[in-house]
Amino acid sequence: MPGSRVPWGTVSRERVIQVATKRVRAGRYEELTIRGLASELGVSPMSLYRHVRSKDDLIDEVVDRLLARCWRPRTASDDWLAWVAEAADRLRRFLVSQPAALHVYLRHPVVSRAAIARMDAMMEVLRRALPDEDSARRAYGAIHSYTVGFGVLQASRAGWAPPETDPDGLAQQLAAYTTPRQFGEGLRYLLDGLSPQALFKAAEARVP
Amino acid sequence: MPGSRVPWGTVSRERVIQVATKRVRAGRYEELTIRGLASELGVSPMSLYRHVRSKDDLIDEVVDRLLARCWRPRTASDDWLAWVAEAADRLRRFLVSQPAALHVYLRHPVVSRAAIARMDAMMEVLRRALPDEDSARRAYGAIHSYTVGFGVLQASRAGWAPPETDPDGLAQQLAAYTTPRQFGEGLRYLLDGLSPQALFKAAEARVP
DNA sequence: GCTCATTCGCGTACGTGTACGCATGTCGTC
DNA sequence: GACGACATGCGTACACGTACGCGAATGAGC
Numbered sequence A, B: 001m002p003g004s005r006v007p008w009g010t011v012s013r014e015r016v017i018q019v020a021t022k023r024v025r026a027g028r029y030e031e032l033t034i035r036g037l038a039s040e041l042g043v044s045p046m047s048l049y050r051h052v053r054s055k056d057d058l059i060d061e062v063v064d065r066l067l068a069r070c071w072r073p074r075t076a077s078d079d080w081l082a083w084v085a086e087a088a089d090r091l092r093r094f095l096v097s098q099p100a101a102l103h104v105y106l107r108h109p110v111v112s113r114a115a116i117a118r119m120d121a122m123m124e125v126l127r128r129a130l131p132d133e134d135s136a137r138r139a140y141g142a143i144h145s146y147t148v149g150f151g152v153l154q155a156s157r158a159g160w161a162p163p164e165t166d167p168d169g170l171a172q173q174l175a176a177y178t179t180p181r182q183f184g185e186g187l188r189y190l191l192d193g194l195s196p197q198a199l200f201k202a203a204e205a206r207v208p
Numbered sequence C: 001g002c003t004c005a006t007t008c009g010c011g012t013a014c015g016t017g018t019a020c021g022c023a024t025g026t027c028g029t030c
Numbered sequence D: 001g002a003c004g005a006c007a008t009g010c011g012t013a014c015a016c017g018t019a020c021g022c023g024a025a026t027g028a029g030c
Helices: A013-025 A034-041 A045-050 A055-070 A080-097 A099-107 A113-129 A133-157 A167-175 A180-206 B013-025 B034-041 B045-050 B055-070 B080-097 B099-107 B113-129 B133-157 B167-175 B180-206
Strands: none
Touching: A013 A034, A013 A055, A034 A045, A055 A080, A055 A099, A055 A113, A080 A099, A080 A113, A080 A133, A080 A180, A099 A133, A099 B099, A099 B133, A113 A133, A133 A180, A133 B099, A133 B133, A133 B180, A180 B133, A180 B180, B013 B034, B013 B055, B034 B045, B055 B080, B055 B099, B055 B113, B080 B099, B080 B113, B080 B133, B080 B180, B099 B133, B113 B133, B133 B180
16 A cells, blocks of 8 residues: 555645644744654655745744744833833843744844834834934844843753853853843943933934 | 774874864864764764764864964953953954854853853953942843844854845845944943943042 | 773664655646 | 646655764773
């Protein structure tokens, strides 16, 4: 019976992404495997490749869907400092809680739908707060770098056991600067650095 | 002839690290392979594991050696702002130019000899500039996060071809905030945010 | 020199992502 | 229907990192 082939159309890009997303949301990213997905879908491993360019391509898609659900701040956007702080913190939490997201952000610039929507929204806010387009872009770049950088460091520290010998409690020392509180304080330094320009814009608005 | 075994002591941790380091310095990190190293050393792949815990362990060691050669600023450390800026930029360049380094910094906190030496040196400078130990640690954390984050983004953008369709020249937009110039400007925002505390310390020094 | 514990090189084997190509299913055109 | 173009499922095969355990070389204590 060589004809033990599954009916036509059993698998589709959408099905693959759904199953993968379910696993990642359940925190099973580390054990996400092409062979595993295939067996859950009841097809042969190589069949997935008709619908997904590669495992990384698949993960990109999964992460886009997860990001779409969680990036948007609840804070009103007329308080730009608060809005930006919340948006940054949401991305940080996302990176720390989802290893898959980390993987994606580290492999290439993220230009998925949700990531672009998020960038557009933040640029919008920054444009209203800062004197010109160029300042807004610089600010965005700085904030984004800091956020991703912090997320990476915090995530790499989580689930990491310090080497057997820990002279000077070095692990504690490192731990001390990758707490969420630390994130907020560092971000404040950044935003403080940006604020003078925002004040300038506010002043300019009064004297047109 | 089952006795086609290589003489005793042909391979050592040092040899393995040397060969691997040579390859990485030659920009051949992507094709760095246990089997490849073994064949260059003339031994069987599994022999390496007597001297190296894992491939990642090996890469940690290689990256430590490369970092040791390049982290130290040339600027005199009595101009703390300039010293810190150069130190940060050196780490950024290292991360961008050496994918292996990126790999290590993303996998776990880096506590190798060179990394600790670098941290100690920077903490020294920050302690002299800022009012107390706590401020220094916060500053270090913020600077480090920003630097690693920027390095990650810049590296991921390098060697990346934007998707076939590039609406609104989005690639350019992204490119605009991952230039070395941008790094410096963002860092300045951060240091500006820190400076008030430094000024406070300077004032305090005059009125003991 | 003998014995025994330790170190070292290696053969085998497993699970991973995925390139390649065959065979089968589906659909558009006559 | 018949036939050709294409889409899809899958079997085979490769290179990768590395767990496990065997046998040989080395060194320590007598």
